[in-house]
Amino acid sequence: MTQDATQAIETLTALGDIKVWSLIVTVLGDRALDGRFIPSAQIAAVLEPIGVKPDALRVSLHRLRRDDWVVSRRVGRTSEYALSTKGISISRRAAHRIYAAAPARDDWVMIVADTAEQQEMFSARPGAARLTPDVFLVPNLPPCGANLTAKATWPLPGWAVARIVEPDVWQGYERLAIVVRMIRRTVAQAEPGMQDAIRILVLHQWRRLVLRHPDVPDAAIGGAWPGAICRAEVQHLLALIPRAGSA
C-alpha cells in the first residue's frame, strides 16, 4: 500500500466539512493556548498544504477578530494573531478533551430531575447528557439532598447510547480511526511541513467529533465504542508529530 502525505491530507479532508476559521482556531489552540501571538505567515504555512488560500485565510481571520475569538497586532510589516480571552477559555475547555489520552473518569451519576426548574438547570449544565425528559447523566455531581442520584449500570442500553451519541458521530469515529491508523507510517516519514498540516487536520476532525457529545466514560457506551478506539489512534499519531510551538 503506497500512501504519501498529500494523499493522507486528501483523505483526512474528505472525512468532513473543513471550515477555515475552525482550522485557524485549531492551529492557535494547538500552538498558542497560552495566548501568545503567532505571525500570520506561520498560520498560512500550516494551512497551505490543506489548500487554504491567502484570501480565504484573511477573510476568516477578520471574521474571528470581529467575533472576538482572536486578537491581532502589527509587528513591523507582519500581522500577528493570538486567541482572545474568550478564545482561550473555550479552547482550554475543548483541549481538556481533545488531548486526553485516557478516557473520562467514571464519576458520572444518573440524576432524576423532578421539577421543570431542575430539568432546565441540568439541560444547561455543560457536559450533561439528557436521557429522557427528567433523567440526566452528569459528571462530578456535588452532593445535594434534593437530588435523586443513582449509579447507573454500565453499559447503557442501546436507546440511551443513541441519546448521547448520534449515528453520524459514531460512524465518524469509525472512519477517522481507520484513516489515522492507515496514515501512521506515512506521517512518520513525511517532511515537517506536511506533518504539521496533518497534525492540524487530525486534531480538527477529532475535535469535531468529541465536541458533539458529552464526555461519558467509555464503559458507559460499552465494548464496541469507536470513540475509545479512535482516541487511542489519534493520541498515538499526535505523539509522532511534535507540536510545532514546542519544537
Add this chain to the structure above:
Amino acid sequence: MTQDATQAIETLTALGDIKVWSLIVTVLGDRALDGRFIPSAQIAAVLEPIGVKPDALRVSLHRLRRDDWVVSRRVGRTSEYALSTKGISISRRAAHRIYAAAPARDDWVMIVADTAEQQEMFSARPGAARLTPDVFLVPNLPPCGANLTAKATWPLPGWAVARIVEPDVWQGYERLAIVVRMIRRTVAQAEPGMQDAIRILVLHQWRRLVLRHPDVPDAAIGGAWPGAICRAEVQHLLALIPRAGSA
C-alpha cells in the same frame, strides 16, 4: 398511667376506619392461612370485644362469600368459614409483609422506562414505586439489556419519598407505633380473649398502612422513617400474644 384492655381496644379502634369484613379477613389470615375452616362462633368471639355485633358479622361474612374471599360449610348446627383460593393467595402475599420482622431486602434498583409500553409494564408491576413518569423503583429486577438500571443513592430525597409514602400513612405509622408501645404492658397482663382482640386490631391497623405503599428498604426512606419504628413495635407486641390457632 392506667391502661386497661378495654381502653387499649378503644384507642386502637380510634386510629382509623374499621371495616368488619376486613377484620374477618385479618382473623382468617392470622389463624387459617392454610385454608382450614374456623367456626363462625370463634370469629364472633374474637371480634366481640371490638364491638362487632352478630348481625354485622353475618352480613359481612355473606358479602365475603359472594365476592369469593371466603368459602363456608355447615357442620351440624354450626357454620364454618375458610379463606377461598383467591383469599389465600391475596392473604399470603400480604402476610409476607405484615409478619416480616426484618426490613425489605435492599435489592431494589432504579429503572428508566423509555417507552410508553415499558412505563405501563412497570406501573402494573406489583410492588413497584413510580417516582416520575419514566422512573421507577423495583425490587428484584431480572437482568435485561434493554433496561437502563441504576443503584439509587439512599436515602431518597424528600420529593421521591413523598411519591412513595403519602403523608397520612407516615402519620399513621407514627401514631400506631406510639399506641402499640403504650399498650404493651396492658396486653401482657390482659386475659386471653382480650389479647386475641387486641392482636387482631393491631394486625388490622398495621396491614392498612403497609399495604398502602411499596415495600422499599428502610434505608431508602432514611433515618426518621416511622414505618421501621412501627414495624419493630408491632412485631414486639405480636410476639407477646400467641396466635390463637397455634395455641
